[in-house]
Amino acid sequence: MSRAVAVAGTGRTTRRRLGATELVWLALVGVTVIGAVLVALDDQNLFSIANTRDILSRSSLLGFVAIGQTLVILCRSLDLSVGYVMALSSLIAATTMNGDPARVPLAIGAVLLVAGAIGLCNGLIVTVLKVNPFIATLGVGLIIKGYLDTEYQGPAGEVPSSFQQFGFSRIGPVPVSTLVMLAVAVAGILFLRKTRTGYHMFAVGGSADVARLSGVRTGRVLVTAHVLCSIAAGIAGLLIAARFGTGSALVYNSGYDLESIAAVVLGGTLLMGGRGGIGGTIAGVLILAVLDTVFNILAVDPFFKDVLRGTIIVAAVAIYARRQIDRKASRIRFGGDGGSGGSAPPEPRPDQPAPELDRPGGPDDTDRRPGAGGSREPSVAADSGPADQQGHRPARHLDGTGGAR
Amino acid sequence: MTAEPSPAGAALAGPATTLLRMSGIEKSFLGVQVLHGVDLDLRAGEVHALIGENGAGKSTLMKILAGVYQADGGTVELDGTQVRFEHPLQAQQAGVSTVFQEFNLLPERTVAENVFLGREPRRNRLVDAGRMNADTAALLDDLGLTWLRPETRVSSLSVAGQQIVEIVKALSYDARIISMDEPTAALADEEVELLYRLVAKLKERGVAILYVSHRLKEIFDLSDRVTILKDGTLVGTVPTADITSDELVRRMVGRPISSFFPDKLPGTEPGDVRLEIQGGGNEQLDGIDLRVRGGEIVALAGLQGSGRTEIAHALFGVDRFTRGTVNLDGRPLTARTPRQAVRAGLALVTEDRKGEGLVLNQTIGANARLVLDAVLPRRASQRARKIPGILSSLELVSQGSSQEVRFLSGGNQQKVVLAKWLATEPKVIVLDEPTRGIDVGAKERVYTLMRELSAQGVAILMISSELPEVLGMADRIVVLRDGRIAGELTGGPGDIGEETVMALATGHDAEGAQP
Numbered sequence: 058m059s060r061a062v063a064v065a066g067t068g069r070t071t072r073r074r075l076g077a078t079e080l081v082w083l084a085l086v087g088v089t090v091i092g093a094v095l096v097a098l099d100d101q102n103l104f105s106i107a108n109t110r111d112i113l114s115r116s117s118l119l120g121f122v123a124i125g126q127t128l129v130i131l132c133r134s135l136d137l138s139v140g141y142v143m144a145l146s147s148l149i150a151a152t153t154m155n156g157d158p159a160r161v162p163l164a165i166g167a168v169l170l171v172a173g174a175i176g177l178c179n180g181l182i183v184t185v186l187k188v189n190p191f192i193a194t195l196g197v198g199l200i201i202k203g204y205l206d207t208e209y210q211g212p213a214g215e216v217p218s219s220f221q222q223f224g225f226s227r228i229g230p231v232p233v234s235t236l237v238m239l240a241v242a243v244a245g246i247l248f249l250r251k252t253r254t255g256y257h258m259f260a261v262g263g264s265a266d267v268a269r270l271s272g273v274r275t276g277r278v279l280v281t282a283h284v285l286c287s288i289a290a291g292i293a294g295l296l297i298a299a300r301f302g303t304g305s306a307l308v309y310n311s312g313y314d315l316e317s318i319a320a321v322v323l324g325g326t327l328l329m330g331g332r333g334g335i336g337g338t339i340a341g342v343l344i345l346a347v348l349d350t351v352f353n354i355l356a357v358d359p360f361f362k363d364v365l366r367g368t369i370i371v372a373a374v375a376i377y378a379r380r381q382i383d384r385k386a387s388r389i390r391f392g393g394d395g396g397s398g399g400s401a402p403p404e405p406r407p408d409q410p411a412p413e414l415d416r417p418g419g420p421d422d423t424d425r426r427p428g429a430g431g432s433r434e435p436s437v438a439a440d441s442g443p444a445d446q447q448g449h450r451p452a453r454h455l456d457g458t459g460g461a462r
Numbered sequence: 463m464t465a466e467p468s469p470a471g472a473a474l475a476g477p478a479t480t481l482l483r484m485s486g487i488e489k490s491f492l493g494v495q496v497l498h499g500v501d502l503d504l505r506a507g508e509v510h511a512l513i514g515e516n517g518a519g520k521s522t523l524m525k526i527l528a529g530v531y532q533a534d535g536g537t538v539e540l541d542g543t544q545v546r547f548e549h550p551l552q553a554q555q556a557g558v559s560t561v562f563q564e565f566n567l568l569p570e571r572t573v574a575e576n577v578f579l580g581r582e583p584r585r586n587r588l589v590d591a592g593r594m595n596a597d598t599a600a601l602l603d604d605l606g607l608t609w610l611r612p613e614t615r616v617s618s619l620s621v622a623g624q625q626i627v628e629i630v631k632a633l634s635y636d637a638r639i640i641s642m643d644e645p646t647a648a649l650a651d652e653e654v655e656l657l658y659r660l661v662a663k664l665k666e667r668g669v670a671i672l673y674v675s676h677r678l679k680e681i682f683d684l685s686d687r688v689t690i691l692k693d694g695t696l697v698g699t700v701p702t703a704d705i706t707s708d709e710l711v712r713r714m715v716g717r718p719i720s721s722f723f724p725d726k727l728p729g730t731e732p733g734d735v736r737l738e739i740q741g742g743g744n745e746q747l748d749g750i751d752l753r754v755r756g757g758e759i760v761a762l763a764g765l766q767g768s769g770r771t772e773i774a775h776a777l778f779g780v781d782r783f784t785r786g787t788v789n790l791d792g793r794p795l796t797a798r799t800p801r802q803a804v805r806a807g808l809a810l811v812t813e814d815r816k817g818e819g820l821v822l823n824q825t826i827g828a829n830a831r832l833v834l835d836a837v838l839p840r841r842a843s844q845r846a847r848k849i850p851g852i853l854s855s856l857e858l859v860s861q862g863s864s865q866e867v868r869f870l871s872g873g874n875q876q877k878v879v880l881a882k883w884l885a886t887e888p889k890v891i892v893l894d895e896p897t898r899g900i901d902v903g904a905k906e907r908v909y910t911l912m913r914e915l916s917a918q919g920v921a922i923l924m925i926s927s928e929l930p931e932v933l934g935m936a937d938r939i940v941v942l943r944d945g946r947i948a949g950e951l952t953g954g955p956g957d958i959g960e961e962t963v964m965a966l967a968t969g970h971d972a973e974g975a976q977p
Contacts, residue, residue, distance in 0.1 A: 251589055252587075259570065259571060260579055263570055264568060267579070271551075272551045
């Protein structure tokens with residue numbers, strides 16, 4: 058790509074890159090088409106009612122978790138406790154309902170409350186105690202796991218059939234749970250695009266320092282993200298209870314924690330925070346669901362299935378990483394004409410725009426500082442993790458008599 | 463919070479109104495006093511330059527004004543009322559904004575989202591993106607920045623564009639005082655022009671601008687008054703029109719340049735060519751011909767982005783030359799990785815000491831052995847024995863070799879970096895901004911070390927933005943501009959003027975200086 062761009066600097070501006078979200082939805086279309094062809098070769102139809110239903114109901118459960126996870130990851134945090142929150146929520150729901158339809162609202166309230174409280178713990182541990190979110194949420198998850206393992210040996214509680222409808226009823230081929238998930242997704246998208254807290258999540262993830270210097274209460278934003286993430290996991294727990302008809306502790310073994318992170322990253326949200334969104338995450342969730350359904354139809358060996366899924370996730374993220382690098386590449390002055398031994402005639406450099414105040418060429422004139430990649434990025438990547446979000450990082454270039462280093 | 467400047471502020475904007483008065487500012491870090499009773503006053507509608515060498519306390523003073531640091535002593539008065547900013551936000555709300563050297567923008571967000579970050583306009587509790595964009599557009603149009611749109615993502619802007627967004631953001635707080643820390647450091651020539659015009663516009667509006675810069679030309683182009691700091695003390699404040707650039711440099715340095723830099727050690731003779739680049743080029747560079755002899759110090763001068771660091775990177779295998787040849791001691795050097803470069807006898811002291819030079823949370827000893835252990839494991843233990851000697855000869859001040867380097871001052875950190883490379887016994891050493899951000903004492907030690915190394919026949923390639931350093935230390939100066947060699951200047955300290963180097967580097971008035 059370097060050569061193509063080197064020839065004419067204008068090539069960059071005219072060929073506008075697709076946004077990350079569009080790309081993920083395109084990938085979803087691609088995966089679906091390929092999957093459909095493979096399934097068709099097996100004399101079956103990926104778009105049959107049963108298969109569509111399978112794809113959609115698979116995606117609803119992961120969808121809830123991934124929506125919450127997106128918020129947390131946008132803030133450059135992470136939540137590994139979601140699997141345990143789901144298990145705990147399913148148990149709270151089922152035992153509270155205990156077969157009585159009248160107790161459904163109470164159960165839902167209890168689940169959301171407990172899940173929210175767990176999220177509050179996660180958030181406070183990360184922001185106040187400044188524990189790395191990986192460890193903080195893993196620790197909280199283990200605490201919940203210990204509680205579940207001692208208190209519940211097997212399934213517990215009973216979900217009344219009225220609430221089981223949430224797990225099974227459909228409108229046409231579309232499960233109600235999927236519709237609810239999509240509604241939550243839309244609410245999440247609006248939250249990110251329309252509220253200050255949503256705006257500030259991007260800021261906190263992009264650079265906690267910048268956010269704080271602009272007056273954003275970074276801790277509060279991060280705690281909010283964690284609370285919402287746990288509540289989303291709680292809703293997933295409710296769905297599990299509705300599907301199973303009972304609460305199940307063993308759900309935490311199903312790997313929803315890591316899978317939700319995979320879906321978020323597959324959906325184009327940066328693991329480093331600050332960029333992405335729920336729209337992409339939903340596409341990521343659907344990609345994983347389509348893959349699973351296709352593998353099931355084709356009766357792919359379950360272990361090989363994991364190999365394929367892993368490969369696809371890694372490949373997708375590698376593609377995003379490349380796009381990142383290309384975008385940040387420093388300005389190319391001279392065409393790389395590959396080692397012609399110094400005899401190359403000096404090429405004229407791309408025309409510099411005249412120094413007009415109102416010149417139109419502002420965008421896409423990439424960073425030309427020598428340390429471009431090195432000066433901004435690493436400080437984002439390495440120093441300003443959530444752990445030091447409250448602390449004041451002395452600015453890097455202080456040229457006082459060295460004392461403050 | 464409105465886009466328009468308040469009419470009251472505009473009415474007050476007579477040139478004589480003193481907006482801000484800082485008096486007797488004291489500040490120390492970890493027991494080292496960096497500001498000794500400094501006074502500074504800013505008037506509405508003036509550009510007030512603040513100059514001094516690195517380590518003179520400019521940035522510290524600026525950060526006290528911005529509320530990043532709190533002064534240990536002295537007072538700050540804004541409109542005659544004493545204020546004390548505990549947090550940058552407080553300063554901002556009082557109308558004192560700062561454009562720092564490192565960008566305080568979110569690259570993934572739009573211009574408008576950055577400008578209004580933290581105070582997005584709302585309607586019915588929801589963010590009113592339409593109004594936010596309109597307000598930003600109004601701000602931009604007001605400044606004549608019609609090419610910059612509120613919906614543009616910041617990461618797609620040039621460095622100058624980002625700088626301008628920062629200034630617009632600062633202005634949007636109804637700033638009456640804007641301080642800028644080396645605003646042109648990362649800009650290309652034609653982009654500097656943009657900034658000049660913006661500064662002129664701000665001035666018209668009665669904004670007071672505190673302008674920190676190393677570039678003398680800018681100070682004479684832009685400023686009305688200039689305050690000179692030296693080693694944390696105030697040298698004086700003078701109207702820029704009343705001072706010549708020679709006088710300014712003299713007062714800034716406080717002594718003639720030649721005496722600041724150690725003389726060559728006796729017996730230092732240019733030896734054989736150790737490093738030779740012929741026709742080197744890649745995407746950033748073209749037609750680089752460069753020879754460095756043993757015992758010689760060659761300086762690479764030029765503006766930021768002119769290709770100096772790129773040469774160092776290409777030599778060292780961080781990047782590559784795709785054209786041309788490189789010889790080291792007569793043998794072709796084709797370093798594809800830094801590891802190969804080190805094995806061939808090259809050392810690179812990078813400009814980003816904390817990011818690329820040191821592992822901050824490891825000890826002095828571990829850092830000093832880093833390259834040896836990694837690249838030359840067989841000779842490591844033998845050569846590592848010399849490290850304590852090297853460190854003490856560099857006059858490292860520390861609590862012992864088990865101290866973590868992050869607790870060291872900048873100067874001492876740099877000494878650890880130097881020791882790390884000296885332990886590899888390099889034939890050619892490339893120093894990229896070797897004295898950036900270190901105190902005067904450490905600077906002199908670095909200069910002495912360079913003299914010692916050349917006496918031992920090491921070839922030194924020095925990259926520096928500080929012209930006095932370039933003029934004072936180098937045997938030859940190679941000036942780069944836009945990735946090409948703009949000219950080569952030979953002569954001892956005093957023979958070459960800063961103006962000659964700057965003329966070559968900027969391409970202005972180049973006919974007289976072309977070789």
